Amino acid sequence: AAGVIQSPRHLIKEKRETATLKCYPIPRHDTVYWYQQGPGQDPQFLISFYEKMQSDKGSIPDRFSAQQFSDYHSELNMSSLELGDSALYFCASRPGTSTWTGELFFGEGSRLTVL
Amino acid sequence: LAKTTQPISMDSYEGQEVNITCSHNNIATNDYITWYQQFPSQGPRFIIQGYKTKVTNEVASLFIPADRKSSTLSLPRVSLSDTAVYYCLVGDMYTGNQFYFGTGTSLTVIP
Numbered sequence: 001a002a003g004v005i006q007s008p009r010h011l012i013k014e015k016r017e018t019a020t021l022k023c024y025p026i027p028r029h030d031t032v033y034w035y036q037q038g039p040g041q042d043p044q045f046l047i048s049f050y051e052k053m054q055s056d057k058g059s060i061p062d063r064f065s066a067q068q069f070s071d072y073h074s075e076l077n078m079s080s081l082e083l084g085d086s087a088l089y090f091c092a093s094r095p096g097t098s099t100w101t102g103e104l105f106f107g108e109g110s111r112l113t114v115l
Numbered sequence: 116l117a118k119t120t121q122p123i124s125m126d127s128y129e130g131q132e133v134n135i136t137c138s139h140n141n142i143a144t145n146d147y148i149t150w151y152q153q154f155p156s157q158g159p160r161f162i163i164q165g166y167k168t169k170v171t172n173e174v175a176s177l178f179i180p181a182d183r184k185s186s187t188l189s190l191p192r193v194s195l196s197d198t199a200v201y202y203c204l205v206g207d208m209y210t211g212n213q214f215y216f217g218t219g220t221s222l223t224v225i226p
Contacts, residue, residue, distance in 0.1 A: 004158075031211055042202070043159065043216040056212040090158050094211065102147050102208060106158030 002026050004093050004107035012113045013081050021076040021110045025093030031055070032074040033092040033104060034066060043090060049074055078112075086114045118142070119203045119217035126223045133190045135220050137203030140184050147208045148179060148186045153200045153219070162188065162201075190222075198224045 005024040013019050025032050031050045035043040036059075045058035049068035060066070063081075068074045072093075078085060088111050092104040120138040127133045139148065147166050151159035163170055165177040165186070176189040190197060200221050206214035 033214065035216070042200075042218055043153075045215045048212070050211065055210070058215065088156065092158070097209060097211060100208070100211070102149055102164040103161040104149075104151075104159075104214060106160070108158050109156070111156075 004091055004105050006089075006091050006107035006110045008110060009108065010111050010113075012115065014115055015081055015083065017081050017114075018077065018079045019081060019112060020078070021089050021091075021112070023074045023076070023091030023093075023107060025072050025074070025091075026095075026105055029093035029095050029105070030072055031094045031096070032068055032072070033094075034060075034074070034076050035090040035092070036087045037090060037109075038084075038087040041087075046076070081112075081114045083114050086112060088112075118205050118213070118215060121201075121203055121218060121220045123218065124221040124223070126225055127193055128225050129194055130192050133193050133197075133222060135188045135190075135201055135203075135222070136185060137188070137217075138185050139203070139205045142183050142205055143207065145207045145209045146205045146213075148177065148183075149204045149206065149214075150175070150177065150188045151202045151204065151216075153202065159202060159216075193222075193224045195224050195226065198222060 033048040034046040037043045046060040048056045088109040149164040150162040153159040178187045200219040202219040
């Protein structure tokens, strides 16, 4: 079965650079969630989108922005990178509420390392 | 943002039943309780979800008392491969919002 695809899987950037992470949800899933998980930490919710509109906002820094496109894939843009941005970034997707059983389907994550 | 509280860590011997309790005192009417398992450097994986009373699937059971202020994940006869971090999430099933991770429980299964 198709899963959530995240790219790139690994990314190395220098401080003050920018990075873009991409998430391709499972087909027919219209909602995407982004989470950040630092080393040894729990996943922190960043932002979510439903039908291309932001639906919930968490601990997303102002240096970060995200959007969901017409094909439902989502991109997380990170600028002025800091050492503390080094983390695993997870994307999760789900179908619309009418068919949703409550499960969030997570990708394998994108590991960002800021040097 | 997290709305849940769990024990930081637990140890169990192989073959034993493990019960992990999550406290969610401010749970709202539309909130459902969902549990996830996470291995190092992997995405969280759904285990079970419930609203009230008891839910059972092929890998776990979830017990939710009438006041819904807590829930207990029960893993029968754990094996070494169950060593992982377990998270309880409480989120709104109608809006899909507020699915925030709290501090998970690191379960170590001992041979």
